[in-house]
Amino acid sequence: MLEEVCVYSAVPYFHNTKCRLTVRIDINANTSLSDIASWPAADGQVIELHITHESSFSLLAEGTAIAAYQALRENSVEIAVRIPFSSEQQESILGYVRNSQVLYSLFGLNVIYTCDKVVDTSGRDLKELVADFMHKELRPRDFLRKGDKTWIASRWPGPIIPGCLAIGGSQTIPDPQMIATVLYRLRFNHKEGFERSWNLHQRSAISYVYEAFRNLIEHASISQMGFSGILIERVNLEEQADVASYTNHVSRLGEYLKSFAVVEGGFKGAELTAITVADYGLGIQRTLEAVTGESESMRVKRAFQAGVSSKPKSGAPNYGQGLPEILATTRKLRAFLVVRSRGLLLSYDGVAAQAEAGEFVESQRWTSRVGDAIPGVSLSLIFPNRVKQTGQTTLEL
Numbered sequence: 001m002l003e004e005v006c007v008y009s010a011v012p013y014f015h016n017t018k019c020r021l022t023v024r025i026d027i028n029a030n031t032s033l034s035d036i037a038s039w040p041a042a043d044g045q046v047i048e049l050h051i052t053h054e055s056s057f058s059l060l061a062e063g064t065a066i067a068a069y070q071a072l073r074e075n076s077v078e079i080a081v082r083i084p085f086s087s088e089q090q091e092s093i094l095g096y097v098r099n100s101q102v103l104y105s106l107f108g109l110n111v112i113y114t115c116d117k118v119v120d121t122s123g124r125d126l127k128e129l130v131a132d133f134m135h136k137e138l139r140p141r142d143f144l145r146k147g148d149k150t151w152i153a154s155r156w157p158g159p160i161i162p163g164c165l166a167i168g169g170s171q172t173i174p175d176p177q178m179i180a181t182v183l184y185r186l187r188f189n190h191k192e193g194f195e196r197s198w199n200l201h202q203r204s205a206i207s208y209v210y211e212a213f214r215n216l217i218e219h220a221s222i223s224q225m226g227f228s229g230i231l232i233e234r235v236n237l238e239e240q241a242d243v244a245s246y247t248n249h250v251s252r253l254g255e256y257l258k259s260f261a262v263v264e265g266g267f268k269g270a271e272l273t274a275i276t277v278a279d280y281g282l283g284i285q286r287t288l289e290a291v292t293g294e295s296e297s298m299r300v301k302r303a304f305q306a307g308v309s310s311k312p313k314s315g316a317p318n319y320g321q322g323l324p325e326i327l328a329t330t331r332k333l334r335a336f337l338v339v340r341s342r343g344l345l346l347s348y349d350g351v352a353a354q355a356e357a358g359e360f361v362e363s364q365r366w367t368s369r370v371g372d373a374i375p376g377v378s379l380s381l382i383f384p385n386r387v388k389q390t391g392q393t394t395l396e397l
Contacts, residue, residue, distance in 0.1 A: 002144065004341070004390075011188045011327065016301045017272070018215045021040070021044075021045040021046065021199045022045065022046040022048060022052060023040050023045050023047055023048070025039055025040070025048070025049055026050045027049065027050065027052075027055040027102055028049050028052075028055060028381065029054045029055065029056050030052065030056055030057070030058040030077050031055070031056065031057050031061055031065065032057075032058045032061055032249075032321075033044050033058075033064055033249045033340075033345070033366065034060050034366070035059060035061075036061060036064050036068050037366060037370045038178050038375075039068055039072070041071075041072075041271055041373060042071075042072045042073075042074075042075035042076035043075055044075065044076070044077055045076055045077065045079070045176055046076065046077060046078045046079075046080070047061070047072050047073075047076045047080070048077045048079075048080050048081075048082055049069075049079065049080070049081045049082070049111065049115070050083075050084075051082070051083055051102050051103060051111075051325065052083070052084050052102065053084075053096070053099065053100060055100065055101060055102040056101040056102060057101075057105075057107070059235060059274055059330070059382075060106050060250065060274065060276065060338055060380045062105065062106065062231055062276070062278075063231065063276045063277075063278025063322065063378035063380065064278070064340055064374060066106060066129045066226070066228070066278060066280055066376075067228070067278070067279070067280040067374050067375050067376035067378070068105050068373075068374045069107065069110055069111060070110065070226055070280040070282075070375065070376075071226070071373060071374055071375055073114055073161070073226075073381055074224060078116045079111075079114075079115040079116055080115065080116055080117050080118075080119055081112075081115050081117070081118045081119065081127075082118075082119050082120075083112055083118065083120055083121075083126075084121055084153035085098070085101075085120055085209050086122040086124070086207045087122040090129065093120075093126060093129065093130070094130075094133050094330055094331070094348065095315050095351070095376070097130055097133060097134070098137075098146075103138075104134075104144065104146055105132075105144065105146075105149070105151060105208070106144070106231060106278075107153075107228055108134070108228045108349075109134060109138065109144075110226045112127070112130050112134050112223070113134070113226070113379035114133060114226055115127065117125065118130050123285060127230070127252070127356065128345065129272075132165065137357060139163070139201055140162040140163045140164075141162070141164040141188060142154075142162035142164055143153070143162065143164050145186060148233055148236075149231065149233045149234075150156050150165060150186050150231070150232045150233075151229060151230070151231050151232075152165070152182075152186075152229050152230040153228075153229040154216070154227065154228050154229045155216070155226075155227055155228045155282075156222040156224065156226055156228065157222070157223065157225065158171075158221075159171055160174070160217055161174070161217070162229065164182050164186070165178060165179065165182055167273050169200060169213070170353055170372070171212070173218075174202075174210075174215050175210070176206050176207060176210040178329070179206055179209050179210050179213070180202075180203075183206065183209070183232070183267040186232075192241075192307065201301070203273065203357075204329045204333050205273070205329075205334045205381070205383065207329050208326055208329045208330075208333075208339070209230065209275060209277065209301050209380050210267075211318070211322045211323070211325045211326050211329075212277035212326060213230060213277055214322055214345055215277075215322050215323060215377075215379075216228060216277055216278075216279050216281075216377070217233040218378070219281070219284075220279040220280075220377070221281045221282050222279060222280060222281045222283070222289065224226050224280070225241060226280065227275070228278055228280060228281075228376075229274065229278070230276070230277050231274075231275070231276040231277075231278070232272070232274075232275050233274050233276075234271065234272075234273060234385075235263055235271065235272040235273065235382070237257065237260075237270040237276055238270055249345060249363050249366040250338055250347055250363060251347050251361040251362070251363045252336075252347050252349050252352070252361055253336060253338070253347060253382075254287040256349055256351065256382075257272075257282040257334045259297075259351065260272065260384055263314075270302055270384075271383060271384070271385040272382055272383060272384050273382070273383060273384075273385055274381070275380070275381050276378060276379065276380040276381075277331065277376070277378075277379050278376065278378040278379070279376045280375050280376035280378075281375065281376050281377065282341075283341045283342035283375060283376060283377055284299070284300045284303050284341060284377055285299045285300055285344070286342070288300075288302070288303050289307070295345075296342075296344060297362055298342055300339065300344055300346065300360075301346070301360050302342050303323050304322060304324055304326070304327055304360075307324035308323075311383065314318065322352075323331075324352060325332045326379065326381075327348065329381070330348055331350045332350075333350060333381070333383040334350050334351050334383065335350045335381050335382060335383035336348070336349055336350060336375065336381070336382045336383070337350065337379070337382075338349075338378075338379075338380040338382070339360070339378075339379055339380075340374075340376075341376075341377045342372050342374060342375060342376070342377075343366075343370040343372045343374065344362065345363040345366040345370075346360040346361065346362050346363070347360065347361050347362075347363065348360050349361075359375030
């Protein structure tokens, strides 16, 4: 008799079909980091992903979900996506996909492009139709946009530089000005993010995106087909209860959000932006050479020190400055940084006094649950859209 697995938003069941074990994973509303950590390992099994219209990811979860899915894909014999919908009308099917918070996303791109089939309630395989639709939605600019979210996709094994960031089709890493221009075009038109005139805090956010994206391109070492990239989302704190759904497993994030709400005069209408740059590669602790007696947690923290890099040492002025620059940006923006590298989950509070000393806090509950099963790196920066400065000046982000 198989042992029942206890999970949260993911609810697996097990049954044998032609001597193959099938594992079901339900992606429910507000699937969190802890839910993803509870997804069972594939181990040569058939995986069924059940995605409904209510399926969604909570703040910070999607980047990790992509890496977890890629791990499932690597270790499974088949992945089938099942949707509780059926229609003879192509427009209705594609409308269902477009309205899905999970299928129409960076996570959805990974699933639709690489799964074995997409099955509706009538038993029809819709993969070819849905994959063709998503391809047309994505190309040639390699971005998706819906509601409060924008995704910029890097495809592996290539071309890695997204079309919207590739000047003349070049695969050179775009400079900060190019990134700023693209983010303005993608976000400003929907009045969801950056303003036309760039102030200091907006330039700091662009610096984070540039350094995090450059780190992804230079260090991810991804060989398995799929999509990594950038996710920008608006966070609206309507009430204190929202904080609980955002803070699962992330040390100090709840305190950060509550302190921000105090500055804003309450939770109602308090707005933040979260920018995640995620991949499903080897992870920082697998690419940075170890120091004798150093734990994996210590190695990840050391990667954020100036002059540390997994690349061969050079005399370049910016050598080993990318990740340290992200910490400087976190302090400048009075932001909150979450770093997930494989099974390690670390947080860095740019407002707290100890942030000046570069102190990371490790989320031990997450580490003990996940181990080393989920690959890749996910860097998430959360910062207020309005920053109150001395003299009561408010900067709109």
